Amino acid sequence: MALQLLLAGLSHAREPLAPIQLPQTVTPEMLLGKQLFFDQTLSADSKTNCASCHLFNHGGSYPKDKTPMHDGSKSRYNSPSIFNLSQNYPLGWEGQLISMQEQMHSLVDQQVKMGLSWSTIETRLQQQPEYVERFAKLYPQGITRETITQALVTYEIALTTPAPFDAYLLGDTNAISEDAKLGYELFKRYGCVSCHQGEKIGGNLLQKIGVIEPYAYDPDDSSLASLGRYNTTGNKADIQVFRVPSLRNVADTPPYFHDGSVSTLEQVVSLMSRHQLGREIPETDIKLIVAFLNSLSGSPHPKLMP
Structure with a gap:
């Protein structure tokens, strides 16, 4: 011994x-991503957000064997932690995703977690003056699926x-x-x-x-x-x-x-x-x-x- x-x-x-280490600076882009991460209006029932499957008081994961889908069914896999994702490669239990951006698009395109399409998410955000102002300050193109994804990924990468x-x-x-x-x-x-x-x-x-x-x-x-x-x-x-x-x-x-x-x-x-x-x-x-x-x-x- x-x-x-x-x-x-x-x-x-x-x-x-x-x-x-923790990020040296918490940027406006990270904070915008944080707001999106916890925003329930980005789900079909307006009761679900990204944090619903990634609980911060449970290490960024879900406390049951599988996470619930939008339609009431269960996910294929146990939900992994949302923390410390930078430099993780590949992503997904099957290693089927090559980037966090691809993972984000896959989740929305399948419409199984939040139940909304990108076009609906964009529209909902564009109808909120606060989001319009915050996105305009960070992205010349305003609110698009690409800028929404960028803000969310920037926030998630910062969760060391x-x-x-x-x-x-x-x-x-x-x-x-x-x-x-x-x-x-x-x-x-x-x-x-x-x-x-x-x-x-x-x-x-x-x-x-x-x-x-x-x-x-x-x-x-x-x-x-x-x-x-x-x-x-x-x-x-x-x-x-x-x-x-x-x-x-x-x-x-x-x-x-x-x-x-x-x-x-x-x-x-x-x-x-x-x-x-x-x-x-x-x-x-x-x-x-x-x-x-x-x-x-x-x-x-x-x-x-x-």
């Missing part, structure tokens, strides 16, 4: 994880959540507990960083769930969620391939996995070790790794909060 703590206190220059672990990476050895330090060393030793690395501690590659031990799934699942990227490519090699999620704020975002089928981080670590690593991790090590995962929770800039 003493050796582990010594290693944890060494220079972080070669660490597989990198710290993030520096955590105690970031302070630790930057040299504050007292920022996290001794258990969290040990958990981080175990996280690296067990190889979790092979998929969860960088600033977002994941979110930047696609991987099959069940690399070593096959991960059971229900072939009769009508949502087809268990098929993963196969739904996008039709390639059998992509069955059960998913985008690796970021682990930032992971302690705040249960339930877990693409289908929201796992309720605790302890279960997540145990299942991942079995299916991805082909081994059982001792309970004591699982608790330490979970302590590390808890140190990854932070909040966006206060001016960007609800």
Whole structure:
């Protein structure tokens, strides 16, 4: 244990994880995006907004296994966090989207989340003098689907959540507990960083769930969620391939996995070790790794909060 703590206190220059920061300046464009993000008039029932599926008091995600659609049905997948999206590539559980702009257009074009077309959204905003004035100050073209998307994406990119672990990476050895330090060393030793690395501690590659031990799934699942990227490519090699999620704020975002089928981080670590690593991790090590995962929770800039 003493050796582990010594290693944890060494220079972080070669660490597989990198710290993030809050935006240095909160711009008018971010604030316009914030207003749009929380505006219920941009939904068919005028009761739903972007935050309805991305709760800020739940790590930017949704507290149930699937998010509700405009028509009352459920989404195919568990809702991922809206926080720390910059540099996440690709996007979507199936890795089917190449940019946040494309994701935004996909959501509106399908009309399943908010129930409105772009033309209706544009019209509703153009009928509100405050929006007309705010858009005119930022965009010469005024209110269009492109400028609406730009404002929303600018806001979402700004939703970074520096955590105690970031302070630790930057040299504050007292920022996290001794258990969290040990958990981080175990996280690296067990190889979790092979998929969860960088600033977002994941979110930047696609991987099959069940690399070593096959991960059971229900072939009769009508949502087809268990098929993963196969739904996008039709390639059998992509069955059960998913985008690796970021682990930032992971302690705040249960339930877990693409289908929201796992309720605790302890279960997540145990299942991942079995299916991805082909081994059982001792309970004591699982608790330490979970302590590390808890140190990854932070909040966006206060001016960007609800």
